[in-house]
Amino acid sequence: MATLMSAPELHARLKTGDRTVLLDVRWVLGRTDGQIEYLAGHLPGAVFVDLPTELADHAQPRLGRHPLPSAERFQEAARRWGINDGDTVVAYDNSGSMAAARVWWMLRNAGVSSVYLLDGGLAAWRANGYAVEPGEVIPGAGNVTLGEGNMPAITELEAAQWHSDGVLLDARAGERYRGEVEPIDPRAGHIPGAVSAPTTGNIRADGTFLPADQLRQRFKEMGLHMSTSVAVYCGSGVTASHEIAALEIAGYTAALFPGSFSQWSNNTANPVVVGSEPLGEGAGGADAHAGPSGTSTSAGSSVGG
Structure with a gap:
């Protein structure tokens, strides 16, 4: 299954009238103006998807900031967006697919095979001169019938043990991984054994994904081989979906830890380590339980929602 659709490919598809549902998923951690931006201008026919209310349940410390909604709730939302069985769905945002990847993963998990990310999102659409x-x-x-369990996912317990036999990737910004800042979760640092893999490294400056060979090289440098068991987390399971999309482009199948660091760090029994090394360094160690080391809300610190 292809992961991406280019702006010219989507434009050609819409011109021929092929049935396509467009989802606008503009959301950035710490901001609430996604719908306002959508109303000002979006792809023709695109439906706005509100990530906090339609792609997540209410925050719960034991499940994280953006727990996955029930299959029933998600099906209701997908029908509200006008999706029918057999439709092709294309999701986009204006942040390098960081938010749109959430609905891409969820629809794949629910059994929708023909779902794509618009490579480069709204910026690519506009760069090609297409109308909004x-x-x-x-x-x-819509009448779509959704299931669940079609994409691999891991539990909190599995995340604790994953690095023993595979590679656990942390998709947040590097400063959050190292524990230098933590703008929203209760403790700063990372899951012991996790490797830093910021999602921003998956895309070019224009928000389009790197080519498959460059992504493969990137992940190889993190210790991945084609037979490696890979799992991914971020702050709350949003941008980890972007990492999974990048891994798929590179030829890997990766599992998502849905609760991610927001779930992990809320459980005081879970160790949190700081520093640039997977198992921690210096005084942090594997038993570090420090509180937030900063309250930065810069764009870099916010990556990994």
Whole structure:
């Protein structure tokens, strides 16, 4: 299954009238203006998807900041977006697919095979000179039937043991991995054994994904081989989905830790380590339980929601 659709490919598809559901998933950690930006201009026919309310349940310390909604709730949302069985779905945002990847992963997990990320998102669409439209799109109700369990995922207990036989990737910004800042979760640092793999390294400056061979080289330098068992987490399971998409482009199948660091760090029994090494360094050690080491809300610190 292909992961990406380019702006010219999508434009050609829409011109021919092929049935396509467009989902606008503009969301950035610490900001609430996604829908305002959507209303100002979006791809023709695109439906706005509110990540905090439609792609997550309410935050719960034992499950994390963005727990996955139930299959029933997600099906209701997908039908509200106008998705029918057999439809092709293309999701996009204006942040390098960091948010759109969440709905891409969830639809794949629910059994929708024809779902893509618009490579480069809204910026790529505009760069090609294609039109946008303002206002809200309210489609007719869809009839899609969704399941669950079609994408690999791991539990908190499995995350604790993953690095023993595989590679656990931390998709957050490097400063959050190292424990230098933590803008939102209760403790700063990373899961012992996790390797730093910021999602920003998966894309070019224009927000499009790196080519497959460059992504393979990137992950190889992190210790991955084609037979490696890979799992990914971030702050709350959002940008980890982006990492999984990049890994898929590179030829890997990776598992998601849905609760991610927000779930892990809320459990005081879980060790948190600091520093640039997977198992920690210096005084941090494997038993470090330090509180947040900063309250930065810079763009870099926010990566990994």
